[in-house]
Amino acid sequence: MKYFLFLVFVVGMTAGIYAQPVPAGDENIPYLMTFGPKANTSWGDDDFSQTFFFLVPKNFGQPVYIRVFDPEIGGVVDELGGLFNTKMTYSIYGGKECYSSKDAKETQPSGNYKSGNLLGSKSFGNQPEYDQKWYTFGPFNPSEGEFVPSFDGYVFKVICDGVDGDDGNLYRYFLSTMADQNKAVEGANAFAYEYSFRMWDSPTEVSHIYPFVDDKAISVKLSNFDWDSDGMIRTVSVARQGQLSKTSGENNWVEDEFKIFEEEKNKSLDIQFIKRKTPIVKNNNVVVSVRNQYGELLPFFVIPIGGVPKYNYVVKGEKIKK
Amino acid sequence: MSIQRKIYLLLLPILFSGSFLLAQPYVQSHRLSFNTSSKELAPAFYKNGLVFCSDRKKDVFPSYVDMNNSQFTNLYRADQKKPGKFDNPVLLSKELTTFLYEGPSCFSNDGNTIYFTRTIDISAGKKNKQREDTTFGIFSATLVRGKWTNITPFRYNKPGSHTGYPCLSEDGKQLFFCSDDGDGLGGYDIYISRWDNGYWGEPENLGKNVNTDKNEVFPFLHQSGRLYFASRGHHQQNDLEIYYTVSENGTWQKPVALESPYNSAGDDYGLIINPSMDTGYFVSDREGTADIFSAYSSIPTFLNCSPQEENEYCFVFYEPNNSELDTTVLAYEWDLGDGTKIRKLQAEHCYSKTGTYLVQLNVVDLLTNEVALNQASDSFLVEDVEQPYVTTSDTIIVGQELTMNARKTYLKNFEVSGYFWDFGDGYRSSGEEVKHAFLYPGTYQIQLGVSGKKADPGIADPKTCSTRQIVVIQSRQ
Numbered sequence: 177m178k179y180f181l182f183l184v185f186v187v188g189m190t191a192g193i194y195a196q197p198v199p200a201g202d203e204n205i206p207y208l209m210t211f212g213p214k215a216n217t218s219w220g221d222d223d224f225s226q227t228f229f230f231l232v233p234k235n236f237g238q239p240v241y242i243r244v245f246d247p248e249i250g251g252v253v254d255e256l257g258g259l260f261n262t263k264m265t266y267s268i269y270g271g272k273e274c275y276s277s278k279d280a281k282e283t284q285p286s287g288n289y290k291s292g293n294l295l296g297s298k299s300f301g302n303q304p305e306y307d308q309k310w311y312t313f314g315p316f317n318p319s320e321g322e323f324v325p326s327f328d329g330y331v332f333k334v335i336c337d338g339v340d341g342d343d344g345n346l347y348r349y350f351l352s353t354m355a356d357q358n359k360a361v362e363g364a365n366a367f368a369y370e371y372s373f374r375m376w377d378s379p380t381e382v383s384h385i386y387p388f389v390d391d392k393a394i395s396v397k398l399s400n401f402d403w404d405s406d407g408m409i410r411t412v413s414v415a416r417q418g419q420l421s422k423t424s425g426e427n428n429w430v431e432d433e434f435k436i437f438e439e440e441k442n443k444s445l446d447i448q449f450i451k452r453k454t455p456i457v458k459n460n461n462v463v464v465s466v467r468n469q470y471g472e473l474l475p476f477f478v479i480p481i482g483g484v485p486k487y488n489y490v491v492k493g494e495k496i497k498k
Numbered sequence: 499m500s501i502q503r504k505i506y507l508l509l510l511p512i513l514f515s516g517s518f519l520l521a522q523p524y525v526q527s528h529r530l531s532f533n534t535s536s537k538e539l540a541p542a543f544y545k546n547g548l549v550f551c552s553d554r555k556k557d558v559f560p561s562y563v564d565m566n567n568s569q570f571t572n573l574y575r576a577d578q579k580k581p582g583k584f585d586n587p588v589l590l591s592k593e594l595t596t597f598l599y600e601g602p603s604c605f606s607n608d609g610n611t612i613y614f615t616r617t618i619d620i621s622a623g624k625k626n627k628q629r630e631d632t633t634f635g636i637f638s639a640t641l642v643r644g645k646w647t648n649i650t651p652f653r654y655n656k657p658g659s660h661t662g663y664p665c666l667s668e669d670g671k672q673l674f675f676c677s678d679d680g681d682g683l684g685g686y687d688i689y690i691s692r693w694d695n696g697y698w699g700e701p702e703n704l705g706k707n708v709n710t711d712k713n714e715v716f717p718f719l720h721q722s723g724r725l726y727f728a729s730r731g732h733h734q735q736n737d738l739e740i741y742y743t744v745s746e747n748g749t750w751q752k753p754v755a756l757e758s759p760y761n762s763a764g765d766d767y768g769l770i771i772n773p774s775m776d777t778g779y780f781v782s783d784r785e786g787t788a789d790i791f792s793a794y795s796s797i798p799t800f801l802n803c804s805p806q807e808e809n810e811y812c813f814v815f816y817e818p819n820n821s822e823l824d825t826t827v828l829a830y831e832w833d834l835g836d837g838t839k840i841r842k843l844q845a846e847h848c849y850s851k852t853g854t855y856l857v858q859l860n861v862v863d864l865l866t867n868e869v870a871l872n873q874a875s876d877s878f879l880v881e882d883v884e885q886p887y888v889t890t891s892d893t894i895i896v897g898q899e900l901t902m903n904a905r906k907t908y909l910k911n912f913e914v915s916g917y918f919w920d921f922g923d924g925y926r927s928s929g930e931e932v933k934h935a936f937l938y939p940g941t942y943q944i945q946l947g948v949s950g951k952k953a954d955p956g957i958a959d960p961k962t963c964s965t966r967q968i969v970v971i972q973s974r975q
Contacts, residue, residue: 495810
């Protein structure tokens with residue numbers, strides 16, 4: 177675990193990259209996605225809720241803000257389901273159990289998933305004043321989060337719940353040191369155990385998510401929901417040149433289990449979402465999670481731990497007789 | 499030796515005097531100083547000297563003779579204090595000496611066991627000095643506290659026949675010997691018996707390639723695997739000549755006759771050669787009686803030479819790390835550093851010359867059409883094969899002068915002090931470039947040995963060698 181912590185912070189800081197945009201740049205994901213609870217799951221959201229965790233280094237001494245881009249449901253960005261009639265609530269949790277509660281780290285919004293102290297909450301509907309605008313929660317003192325020794329930092333939880341309606345909410349987060357600007361928090365990161373997101377419409381774009389594989393993993397099970405057969409899902413790592421996984425169709429889950437190589441432990445996998453070229457699929461939403469052989473969920477860090485994994489190509493030459 | 503070959507040898511210096519100045523016979527022979535007017539024969543290596551047999555008079559008492567009035571031989575020992583300088587011979591051992599026949603012998607590697615030839619029946623009374631029964635067999639004895647004891651007959655000695663000329667392999671597990679017991683091909687044949695479970699196994703005849711209807715005698719197995727022997731049956735004359743054969747896949751091959759100075763117009767036999775093949779001893783009656791001669795080569799001997807490899811600069815390049823789980827279709831583009839680019843998963847390429855080449859791998863992802871340049875690279879040293887290298891023609895006509903050079907020899911960390919050539923026809927030479935003419939058609943293995951300057955005074959000179967085959971054909975005229 178010490179090695180893990182070392183990677184979480186040192187890699188982030190030395191790389192000069194901060195995990196404040198969610199989704200982050202390397203992920204190349206346009207928006208997070210949460211639908212209203214009256215939507216059909218075949219539109220892409222299996223549970224109408226998304227939980228993200230923000231991790232602030234223990235020694236960071238300034239207040240932080242959690243900002244939401246395009247928090248309302250309407251206007252240009254969001255996915256219309258008839259009329260824009262959807263209500264969405266964003267809730268910020270800190271304090272004891274906001275992270276450590278078992279239910280908080282599950283894929284389904286059930287049980288005590290809203291654990292911890294509620295630090296802020298706001299609901300949005302079809303509100304043009306927030307269309308493609310930022311809404312800011314905070315300021316929060318980092319110590320208002322839950323101190324997690326294994327991360328050596330404070331964790332805040334952000335839940336976006338669909339409260340009413342059937343439209344799709346597309347949004348982003350930013351962990352900032354300023355209320356009115358996106359100014360990164362040095363050494364911070366963000367992660368989720370289930371990732372619900374919108375795919376690009378362009379068939380040339382490739383999205384990535386980066387589950388961290390700890391040293392316990394022998395095999396992992398990659399689950400994807402409602403991929404709509406929109407191309408291929410491929411896993412790349414330092415030891416994996418490119419392994420295609422089974423993909424889900426409309427409104428169903430598909431699981432694909434594969435072994436983990438020794439070289440992949442304590443590093444991230446790169447799960448790539450490669451859209452098919454024809455016919456072009458638009459407005460595709462997908463939900464992804466990864467569990468190890470014990471059924472434990474692997475965290476998707478928006479800044480991949482150990483850096484973006486690249487397959488280690490080697491040139492080998494041998495003398496031959498002609 | 500055929501008359502034709504002997505004429506060739508005589509004419510050799512006249513026909514090819516120019517070229518053969520550079521390719522002289524490499525073995526010098528000398529009659530050993532301890533020879534007498536009596537017979538000296540059957541040398542065997544023992545400690546730092548030789549054991550041989552001789553019918554020289556050993557004491558003042560009357561000698562026993564066979565039915566031809568020939569005196570019986572006994573075993574003598576001559577120690578060597580420095581190379582080529584032998585002490586006066588003395589009887590090898592009182593315990594092994596009888597008034598009858600002691601003949602050819604050999605020793606185990608530690609020198610503590612002797613196999614020797616001796617009259618089988620030594621029990622006859624001493625009154626009759628002329629012996630009718632001279633059948634002999636092989637006996638062994640062991641050296642215990644300076645005395646040869648446990649004299650034991652070889653289990654395959656046969657009454658009424660002659661079994662002798664023992665030769666023990668270096669590991670002591672093979673015994674070559676000769677017998678005229680009538681079950682062979684005629685005269686003396688060479689047999690091999692193998693040590694198995696504490697006994698010498700049933701002897702096997704070496705077969706028709708070696709044995710003839712005449713005598714094959716004096717086998718000697720060298721560490722190189724060559725079995726030297728003498729025969730009257732592999733040529734038209736009735737003299738004994740020295741040959742060697744090797745066993746390939748369990749079959750002894752057609753023997754090769756040794757050239758001068760080993761073979762002469764008289765009887766030549768009993769050749770033994772030291773492990774480094776630079777000194778040997780043999781018996782010849784070329785000067786009248788049977789005497790022991792030394793043979794010495796001033797050119798170092800090279801053993802276990804590898805066939806010369808042609809210099810090819812061909813490689814296959816590949817990416818070795820992908821796992822069995824990888825299913826992605828990728829295209830590799832190999833930049834091979836000499837201007838060549840190959841688009842294949844594995845790139846095979848032959849460079850035109852030696853050098854260091856930077857090989858780079860570009861990867862095209864066929865799913866995303868993304869081109870990832872220089873995903874991996876490595877420098878490859880393309881060099882000649884490390885070996886002595888013979889540059890010459892593959893085919894030459896009999897008698898035509900052939901030039902050979904060693905200029906393409908490539909040896910790393912090796913300071914060359916000399917080039918030595920063995921033309922495979924009994925001739926050797928030295929120098930970076932040599933000339934030689936072959937007298938007979940056939941296939942010859944040219945051996946190029948290279949010696950280097952030693953790095954430390956305490957170690958042997960480094961040396962290495964390789965071989966190249968050439969074919970000598972008859973002139974079309």
